[in-house]
Every structure is written in C-alpha cells, then in structure tokens.
Amino acid sequence: MNKTTQTVESASGAFHIEDVFPLIDGGRFPVKRIVGERVEVWADIYRDGHDVIAAALVWRREQDREWHRAPMTHHSNDRWGGSFVPDAPGRYVYAIEAWTDEFATWRHGFELKQKAGADLTLDAIEGAGMLTKAQAGGQAAAAVILRQCEDFLQTGEAAPLLTDELKAAMAESQLRPDLTRSQLFPFVADRPRARHGAWYEMMPRSQGVHPGRHGTFQDCIARLPDIAAMGFDVVYLTPIHPIGQTNRKGRNNAVTAAEGDPGSPYAIGSADGGHDAVHPELGTLEDFRGFVAACKQLKMEVALDIAVQCSLDHPWLKDHPQWFRKRPDGSMRYAENPPKKYEDIVNPDFASEDAGALWNALRDIILFWIDQGVSIFRVDNPHTKPFRFWEWLIHEVQLLHPDTIFLAEAFTRPKLMKGLAKLGFTQSYTYFTWRTQKWELEQYLTELTAYPERDYYRPNFFVNTPDILPYHLQSGETWMFKTRAALAATLSSTYGVYSGFELLEHEPIPGKEEYLDSEKYEIKVRDWDKPGNIKPYLRDLNRARRQNAALQQTGNLHFLPVEDNNIIAFVKESVNQTNSVIAAIALSRDVHEFRLPLGGVQVGMPDDRRNVAAVENLMTGERYPVEYGGIRLRIDPVRDPAILFRCLA
DSSP, X not given: OOOBOOOOOOTTSOEEEEXXXXXXXXXXXXXXXETTSOEEEEEEEXXXXXXXXXXXXXXXXXXXXXXXXXXXXXXXXXXXXXXXXXXXXXXXXXXXXXXXXXXXXXXXXXXXXXXXXXXXXXXHHHHHHHHHHOOSSOHHHHHHHHHHHHHHHHHOOSGGGGOHHHHHHHHHHSOOTTOEEOOOEEEEEEOGGGTOEEEEEEOGGGOOSSTTOOOOHHHHHHHHHHHHHTTOSEEEEOOOSOBXXXXXXXXXXXXXXXXXXXXXXXXXXXXXXXXXXXXXXXXXXXXXXHHHHHHHHTTOEEEEEEOOOBOTTOHHHHHOGGGBOBOTTSOBOEEEETTEEEEEEEOBOTTSTTHHHHHHHHHHHHHHHHHTTOOEEEEESGGGSOHHHHHHHHHHHHHHOTTOEEEEEOOSOHHHHHHHHHHTOSEEOOSGGGOOSHHHHHHHHHHHTSTTGGGTOOBEEESOOSSOOOGGGTTOOHHHHHHHHHHHHHHSSEEEEETTGGGTOOOBOTTSSSBTTOTTSSOOOOOTTOTTOOHHHHHHHHHHHHHOGGGGOSSSEEEOOOSOTTEEEEEXXXXXXXXXXXXXXXXXXXXXXXXXXXXXXXXXXXXXXXXOOEEEXXXXXXXEEOBTTEEEEEEOTTTOSEEEEEEEO
C-alpha cells in the first residue's frame, strides 16, 4: 500500500491526520474509482494525552455544498478506517474529520475509577452536566439524552449515564470545539465502462462494399451487427471530419496525392467545416446521429477520435490566424516530429496571446459531440499539448457530463503517460503492444497493478493500431494473433483491436512497424468473412469477459509460477471477490505440457476464503479437480493458445 504523509493540525495543534490512503501525490490528483463500489479510506489519527478520539469520513460531489458523513473505526496503532459508496458518476472530494469525544473520555475515566473503588459523586455530576450541553444531534438522540438525564436526577445512580445507548446519543449530539478537518482530497467516480470494455477501431470510409467508393455512415451501420456479434462494446471511429486539399498526402504517405486520393483523415478541416463538421462523403450530421443510435440498439457505444490539429484549409486558419505560428518567411509552420514531416497539417499554438479563446473552442468541440450522443473520446497525441490544458478541459467537461470518458493515445516516456493519467485521462494506451516475453509481461503488469498506479492508471491494451503493425504480427501466423488477443483481453479489463486484425492483415512496409498500403491514405474494401478469420475466437474471448467479472478489472491479478518460460499463467479475482478466473497462455507455437500450480490460490469472501478445489473450462464447460495442489495441462497453440478456467471452491 502506498502511504503518503499528509499532516493536518487544528489551531491548537491537537490532532494529527497522517498517511491518508488513497492519495495520489499527496492529494494533488484525483484517485479513480467506479460508481457503486465501496471506497475504502485509511489514515493515522492521533493527538496528545489520553482523551478518546472520534473520527468521520466526509464526502460530497465537487459542485455540491452538502456533506455526507460516515464514522471511521479505530483498528490499531492509531490507524483508522472508513468507507463510503459514491452513488453517481462525477468528481468528488473527501476529507477526514477528528475531534475529542468528551463524553466517551469522561465515561472511560469514570469506569476506571469505579473499578478502583474511588468516590465518584462529583464525577457523576460532571457527566450529567455534559448531557445538559448536548444540542447538535437528532430528535431520537435528544430523547435518549433527556430520559437518561432524568433517570440520573431521580435516582442519583450513575448507571443511567453508562448505557451504550446514551454513549451513542452523546457521540452524535455533543459539541466538537476542537474538530479538525483535513484538506480536501479529490477522487473521480466513473461509470463501469471506464474500467472495462472491448474496443473495435475502424476507418469509416473503408466500410463500404464497392472498391474505390467512399464508405458512408449507412455502410458503417451495416457493419455493426458483425462487430456486435464479435462481442465488442465500443466502436471507435478515426476522425470523421472534412479533409483538407492543400498538401494532401497520397498513398503510403506520399508527399503528393494523385487524383482521387482521399487524403489522411487526420488532416482535419476544409471549406466544408472543421472539427464540428462531418466529411460530406460520409453523410450528414443526422446520418452520424443515426449511427450512434444504431450502436446503442446493439448495446455498443461510439468513441470519437479527437486530434487537435488542422489541415491548411481548416476554417480556423482564416478566422483565427492568431492561433497558429508562422515561420520567418510568413509561411505556416506545419507539424513535424523529426525526421517525420506532416506537411498536410498544422498545430494550434497554445502559447499564442489568444490561447484562452483556443482553449474554449476546443472544449466546445467536445461539448458539441456530446450533444450528438458521444460520451467516449480517444485523444490523439495528448502529450504534445500542455498538460494544464488537458487538466482544465477534462475537468470542465466532466463537471457538466460526468459520464464522459477520455482515452489518452500517448506512446511516449512512461512518466509522461502516467502524468496524463493523473491529471484526468480516464484510460491510457500502454506498451503492451511491444511486450512479448513472459518476464517483461509479468514485470509490466506488476507495475500497472501496484500502488499507486492502480489508483489512477487504467490501461487499454491495443493489439494493433492504424499506425502500428508490431513485428510479431508480421508473419501472419494465426496462433500469434490469437495469443495477442487472449493476452490483451485477459490481462487488461479494457483492450482493443484495429479492424483487419480479425482477418490477420499483416503486410508491413519492409523494415517498419507500419502497414503497407495503409488505409490512412486510401480507401479499402474487405471481405469481412474471409476464410481463415478469427472472428469466432474474438467472440468467445469477449463472451468470457462479459460472463466473468474477474476479467472486468485489472488490479486483482497474480501470476502463477509455471516453469515453462513460454507459458504465462495468472489468476484474476473480481472486485467483490465472487468470481475468480485462471488463464494459461502460450507465448510460442510449440505444444506445451506443464503443471499449473494452484496450491496457493484461494477464492471467496474475506471471512470465508477457501483453496480452489476444481476448475471449469470457460470455453468447453469441462471440470477438472485440483489434485496435489495443481493440475496438468496441454496447450497446442495451433488449435488454441489459451486456456481459461473459472475457479470452484
């Protein structure tokens, strides 16, 4: 558990509140949780002397004024714990309050003196006097206090002052003159889709059925049943906006386009509009809303690509030239990532004197697409834009629309990727795409599931992208495509594939991790039922994910020590600990026979943990008893490189 020291003192210096958990960088960034799930909070709370301390956990929506409260319980060594359940998505703050329970302190001292046989006449009068000062509680507590006070006055006996009922009523009702509240700590409660989902990325213009003819939103709608049948939850569209003509790129990223070349969809903007318009050949805005509705009918969501860049024909260059930087000769500075050049796009200048208006315009674009029914956005290269801009934009949008999800597409230095996740991005791309060896997969997942990363970094494992055809897929071997899909779908609760993966597309530009004849620069028409496709395999993986909550989270993951270095095995347990799944996946095409050790694997609720007694194959339903602490397995990757089991107690 990561422990960040956070000390808060009252004016009199009575209380210390330290080592608060969960926190990200001392409370600078929000912790991420899922709505409806219990949030556990821990802290060290202490003060001088021997007085009895009470503490409470308080929380509220960031924009609300009313606080909710829950008591914290002392465990040992001044460690206190409490919990609450956020009931709606949104941005929250929480704090810890501590105060002296004066009546409990009096009662504790009274009972010690009583055991010692001391004269308690004045002590009893002192305790009764405290009852007369109570005033902050509810009617039920007030009635208890009044009754017990009257009983004492009538009998003169101390017993009415020592009941547990009175103790609880006074804890609620007595004044708290030394109450100390910690600073406010932020956290975000996201909807479940923020943590788990299967993404299918596609280029809308390539969804048609006639070679060379630009696809439309209607063509995209026609493809949806096929995507839904594979079990995907999110349909992610590359940019759908008008494409510029100036410096338009040709096939395979040629500097000069030939007649009829469609250009890159990332060169956004033309006379037909900018980021708030759709490419005319795709259809109309109404057609796009129809696509969103069609996805919803099939229980899928739409994710939209947001690329903060413009073609040289974007309306902003004419209407807001101050938002762009020019070279000394007066020409527009196009985008570069040396040695790469992007002559067809320019980047807005976030350092311009009118940057505030640029920020507002970009926020309004997000709000515009939310109005069209989109609540998931994949952001292109966010690490090349100011971090403070993203922190502001995501905060602004989520205050209005707390269901909104932002995925950071940043393949950059690890600390930058983590920094983007801290400041607000809901999900993040990862290095999974290039992790192939057992040791590096285990090392990487151990990093992502440890504290504090697990509290803010939600990995989205994409097996490929329009820009990335990893070397290990370039041979086109079916077992490798299945292995990578199985690894992504089981190691992470959120994963994605780029269209064509199910058809085993694998032709690279020689020597590069890029697709030859990339549809970023041309229109493709595919036979989506091409022989040899792995659509049924993806369907089965996604069905297993939907039926097993253990596969819908990433943090509760533990690797199993299999001796074969080309077999990776692990167990995952659901957040509520009612479902556990074991996976064993081959990393080479050889036939593997090995023993899977399960002696240390336990399942069940915390008060009823049991060793795994048997396992059930998620694909076949076959059951196998666990004997002598494990089971013997055989994997033939040519047939199926992965075996998934549900654990049975």
